[in-house]
Amino acid sequence: MAGQSAGDRLVNWYGGVVEKNLLTRPDFVHSWLMLGFQAMRAKVHLAPYSDLLPSGNHGYQLFMDSVVGALADFGNAVVTSIFTPNEIFHALGVRPVTAEAVASFASGAQAEGGFISAAEGRGIPETYCSYHRILMGMATSGVLGRPRMLASCSVACDANNLTFKTLGRFWGIPHVYLDVPYDVSRDSALYVADELREMAKVAEEASSCKLDESRLREICACSERTMHALAASLPTRRGRYLANTMTIDMMEMLDLHLSLGLPKCEELAHEMQQDFLAAPPYEGVNLVWAHVSPYFLESLGRLVNTSKTAQIAASDMMFEYLPEGDAWFDATNPYEFMAERLVRNCFNGPATRRADCIERLARETDADAVVLFCHWGCKQTAGAAQLIRRQLEGAGWPVLVLDGDACDRANCMEGQMTTRFSAFLEMVDKRGRKAGHE
Ligand code: SF4
Numbered sequence: 001m002a003g004q005s006a007g008d009r010l011v012n013w014y015g016g017v018v019e020k021n022l023l024t025r026p027d028f029v030h031s032w033l034m035l036g037f038q039a040m041r042a043k044v045h046l047a048p049y050s051d052l053l054p055s056g057n058h059g060y061q062l063f064m065d066s067v068v069g070a071l072a073d074f075g076n077a078v079v080t081s082i083f084t085p086n087e088i089f090h091a092l093g094v095r096p097v098t099a100e101a102v103a104s105f106a107s108g109a110q111a112e113g114g115f116i117s118a119a120e121g122r123g124i125p126e127t128y129c130s131y132h133r134i135l136m137g138m139a140t141s142g143v144l145g146r147p148r149m150l151a152s153c154s155v156a157c158d159a160n161n162l163t164f165k166t167l168g169r170f171w172g173i174p175h176v177y178l179d180v181p182y183d184v185s186r187d188s189a190l191y192v193a194d195e196l197r198e199m200a201k202v203a204e205e206a207s208s209c210k211l212d213e214s215r216l217r218e219i220c221a222c223s224e225r226t227m228h229a230l231a232a233s234l235p236t237r238r239g240r241y242l243a244n245t246m247t248i249d250m251m252e253m254l255d256l257h258l259s260l261g262l263p264k265c266e267e268l269a270h271e272m273q274q275d276f277l278a279a280p281p282y283e284g285v286n287l288v289w290a291h292v293s294p295y296f297l298e299s300l301g302r303l304v305n306t307s308k309t310a311q312i313a314a315s316d317m318m319f320e321y322l323p324e325g326d327a328w329f330d331a332t333n334p335y336e337f338m339a340e341r342l343v344r345n346c347f348n349g350p351a352t353r354r355a356d357c358i359e360r361l362a363r364e365t366d367a368d369a370v371v372l373f374c375h376w377g378c379k380q381t382a383g384a385a386q387l388i389r390r391q392l393e394g395a396g397w398p399v400l401v402l403d404g405d406a407c408d409r410a411n412c413m414e415g416q417m418t419t420r421f422s423a424f425l426e427m428v429d430k431r432g433r434k435a436g437h438e
Contacts, residue, residue: 008298015110022114026142033143034072036109041068051306053279055271056248062268063251066258067105070097074145078203079135079167081152081160082254083320083345084178085338087223087261088200091216092207094148099163100292101254102144103134107296107407115141116408129377130408132163139167146171149206151199153178156347157380176202180342184349192339200335216334219261224331226260227341229269231322234364236276237313239286243279244312245305246295253318285310285428288362288397290354290372290388291317291381292406299418303425310425313365316358320346351384355391362397369398369428371421376405398431400424 014036021029041064048057070077077095079102080086086096106112112130115137120126122140124133138144150173152164161177168175176199181188204211244252252268259265287304289312294300304310321341331337342348346357362370370392374382389399402421405411 011108011110015113018109018111019114022118022141022143029141030143030145033106033109033111034068037064037068037071037105040064040108051243052245052248053243053275055268055275056244056252058264058271059248059252059255059268062255062259062264063101066095066255067097067101070095071102071105071144074147076207077147078206079147079150079164081164082257082317083155083342083347084151084153085196085260085342086258087216087219087334087338088196088203088211089151090219090261091211092203092209094203094207094209096151096258097147098254098258099135099160100131101258102138103131103407104250104254104295106134106138107409110409112408113410115143127377129157129159129375130405130411131375132159132377134407136163136166139170146173149173149203150175151178151203152176153342154180155342155345157378159377174202174206178342180345180348182349184343184353189336189339189343192342193333193335196335196338213334217332220331220334220337222263222266223261224337226256226266226269227321229266229273230256230319233269233273233276234314234319234361236273237286238364238366239281240276240279241282242276242311242313243306246289246293246301246312247305249289249312249315249318250293250295253315256318282311284308285369285425286313286365286367287311288313288358288365288367288370289315290358290370291315291378292375293373294404294406294409294412294417296409297404297412297414297417299414300421303418303422313367314361316346316354316361319361320357322346322357322360347380351387352391354384355388358388359392359395359397362392362395367397369400369424371424372399372401373406374401374403376403376408376411398424398428 018029044060044064077097078089080096080098082098082100089096106115112134115134118141119133119137124136150164150168152160164175178195180192200211287310321344346354372385372388374385385401389401392399404417
């Protein structure tokens with residue numbers, strides 16, 4: 001406990017109460033967690049962070065509103081996987097919430113340990129992705145009630161399928177699985193469009209509501225505008241001080257999936273552009289961050305959170321469907337629009353597509369280096385890591401492959417990770433940034 005701040009000790013105690021009561025009083029644990037989440041939500045609205053840009057604070061607020069809102073009314077929510085399109089749910093007035101967001105809330109409350117133990121106690125292997133172990137622990141311990149339905153897709157991983165299938169049986173609710181063909185083609189998109197039409201029918205039934213197709217088209221048109229604005233924000237990030245943190249980057253990434261299609265999300269993408277254009281120059285190391293981040297590791301965070309040493313200029317989870325050349329999606333056919341986005345997601349198909357996306361992000365933001373975070377249990381990222389590293393290094397960017405866990409703090413070797421990260425940043429700084437990839 002020595003060296004911990006008062007705030008950290010308080011959250012530690014708060015998470016300890018969850019752990020102590022988890023097995024015997026799941027309803028109390030639910031209320032206890034909601035109390036903390038609502039307090040955090042109020043805090044970010046009433047006292048925004050002075051060191052963040054307006055878009056950073058608005059991204060934080062939008063994230064708290066959408067996730068706390070969904071958890072507070074969980075019986076009307078749909079639990080999705082991160083890349084499952086949500087426009088159908090927004091059109092039906094059902095709140096989507098994703099496994100990564102729920103698990104991040106639990107780990108933000110320092111309560112992940114109890115949920116992970118609960119999941120492992122039910123036979124979930126410790127090698128399974130921690131996001132999913134936390135979600136399973138929260139569900140099977142009775143802390144999370146029963147949502148309306150579950151919706152997942154095969155991009156980016158198998159864990160989605162296994163977890164969602166199991167939870168569908170456990171809760172006795174509908175589960176729709178979008179099987180996205182590996183082949184990135186128009187035929188694949190048409191196939192997924194049909195799957196999405198089926199998903200819409202299941203969602204209509206689960207929500208006892210008729211889908212208004214013109215509303216769905218409006219929402220998809222908003223998604224398209226948001227995606228344009230977000231892509232246009234890439235060059236505005238070049239050499240500018242973005243005043244962000246690992247937490248803010250993750251939250252904005254989740255906003256741009258959970259709330260895509262809603263006006264607040266479109267406003268956020270435009271505001272990012274405006275903020276970055278007006279931001280002062282940045283002299284530190286600009287990074288492209290690949291995959292999720294261990295936002296709770298303080299010593300690692302100090303190097304990159306509103307820091308003069310380094311910053312995250314872009315992350316591949318936020319920009320996983322960048323347009324290719326002039327091609328763009330046609331939102332007038334909502335099902336094909338959502339399907340094209342999913343099929344063209346850089347996490348679909350061979351790992352070279354993900355490497356190409358990261359390279360493009362590095363080029364467009366004029367980044368100095370790339371960090372690839374290998375999250376515990378994520379076989380997809382672990383399997384692609386060396387290929388991505390080779391491609392990016394071949395194109396002139398230094399790459400650090402950092403192993404850790406983005407939601408289980410007990411599974412991170414903080415000291416060792418920070419030493420490696422710090423040495424990497426020093427090396428990038430010394431060797432002269434932007435060498436070899438102009
Ligand atoms: S971290 Fe990897 S294994 Fe876990 S949900 Fe994401 S893609 Fe799947």
